[in-house]
Amino acid sequence: MKQFKAKVISNKKIAKDHYILSFKAAGLRKKVKPGQxxxxxxxxxxxxxxxxxxGAHKITRKGIEILYKVVGEATEILSTKKKGDVLDVLGPLGNGFDFKSTAHSSAKTGTGSPQPVVATLVAGGHGVAPLAALGKELSDAGHKLSVFIGARSKKEVVCEKDFRKIGAKVFVATEDGSKGYKGLVTNLLKNKLRHTTYDIRDTIYACGPNPMLKEVAKLAKRYKIPCQVSLEExxxxGTGTCLGCAVKTRSGYRxxxxxxxxxxxKEIIWR
Ligand SMILES: Cc1cc2nc3c(=O)[nH]c(=O)nc-3n(C[C@H](O)[C@H](O)[C@H](O)COP(=O)(O)OP(=O)(O)OC[C@H]3O[C@@H](n4cnc5c(N)ncnc54)[C@H](O)[C@@H]3O)c2cc1C
Ligand code: FES
Structure with missing residues (x-):
């Protein structure tokens, strides 16, 4: 982890209230893990x-991209940043997704010859941001992907094309029914799990609002699928000193x- 001044490379609106900002981060490319x-x-x-x-949305040779939704003061200010502006950045922080060991162990537990591991990514709202970086890594490593994207409306569905480009099967749910399945992304996931197939029964990686994650965790438990969740607190x-972000887990507060x-x-004691 380091603190650095990062020059903005670009900052573009990509959908209603959603932006992608790219900043220079010399030497960090190989040090950032999806989910950090x-x-x-x-x-x-x-x-x-x-x-x-x-979260890191894309990790490129030029720098780091973040995908953000304007929801309040800080994100409003961020949306006004221009090329050449400077941000004070601390990171990369946190642990990131444990996709290497999970993919490896899932492959080994298959019957017969090793199968390509199929990962399921479930995103709610701006939770899609870090899952794009994860999807890229998994796809580069030869894994198949099923991606579930949930948003309020069609205007807020982001990254669908990016996931299709890397060969993922993409399922979209919108709360108002303006695109894809009408309703919560967790209901869409539930339907798919009920009616199909081994190919979405591998590790689930989820990021989004905590009520969504709680529901994904319940489904993963019911169908005995390993599941990692990226929590929003x-x-x-951001460095473990103020203790302001503690959550209750089966092994105490973390x-x-x-x-x-x-x-x-499985570790989280959901509220
Ligand atoms: C580890 C982590 C990674 C994140 N990555 C992204 C990302 O990649 N893209 C993105 O758009 N957002 C991300 N977020 C959420 C983002 O940090 C907040 O939306 C942002 O801080 C809002 O700042 P603001 O001043 O614009 O709005 P605020 O005025 O701070 O908040 C606006 C509204 O959002 C709610 N809110 C703000 N922060 C949180 C939170 N952490 N949990 C639950 N509700 C919250 C507030 O209660 C309020 O209703 C992430 C959060 C965490 C914890
Ligand atoms: S934000 Fe986690 S300890 Fe301060």
């Missing part, structure tokens, strides 16, 4: 007082910013 995040100070004043966490220091944000879904 950066704690960003969006300006030099005391408003907003705290840094805000954003309020982050302040810190989302340091021990997480990714946890084995």
């Amino acid at each position: 995040f950066f704690n960003v100070k969006v300006n030099n004043s005391y408003k907003p007082l705290l840094r805000k966490p954003f 309020y982050i302040a220091c 810190l989302v910013c340091k021990d997480g944000p990714v946890f084995d879904a």
Whole structure:
């Protein structure tokens, strides 16, 4: 982890309230793992007082991309940033997804000759941001992907094309029914699990609002599928010192910013 001044390379609106900001991060490319995040100070004043966490969305030769939704003061300010502006960034932080050992062990437990591992990615809202980086890594490693994207409406569905480009099967759910399945992405996942096939029965990686993650964890338990969830908690220091992001787990309280944000879904004691 390091603190650095990052020059903005670009900042583009990609959908209603959603932006992708790319910043220079020399030497970090090989050090960032999908699921890790950066704690960003969006300006030099005391408003907003705290840094805000954003997952690595794409890790490229030029730098790091974050995908964010404008929901309040900090993200509003972030949306005004232009090429050449400078951000104060702390990171990479947190543990990231444990996709190497999971993929390996899943492959070994298959019957007969090794099968390509099929991973299921479940995204709610801006939770799609870190799953794009994970999807790329898994696809580069030869794994098949089923991706479930949930959003309020068609206008807020992002990254669908990116996932299709890497060969993923993509299923979309919108709450208002303007695209794909009408309803919650967890209901769509439930339907697919009920009616199909081994190919979505491998590790589930999920990121989104906590009620969604709780439901995904329940389904994973019911169908005995290993599941990792990236939790959303309020982050302040981001480095394990303020204890403000503690969550209850089966092995006591753990810190989302340091021990997480990714946890084995079985470990979490859901509220
Ligand atoms: C590890 C981690 C990674 C994240 N990665 C991304 C990302 O890649 N892209 C992205 O768009 N967002 C991400 N978030 C959420 C993002 O940090 C918040 O939306 C952001 O801090 C909002 O700042 P704001 O000042 O604009 O809005 P605020 O005024 O701080 O919040 C606006 C609204 O969002 C709610 N909110 C804010 N932060 C959280 C939170 N952590 N959990 C639950 N509710 C919250 C507030 O209660 C309020 O209703 C991540 C959060 C965590 C914990
Ligand atoms: S945010 Fe301070 S300990 Fe996690």
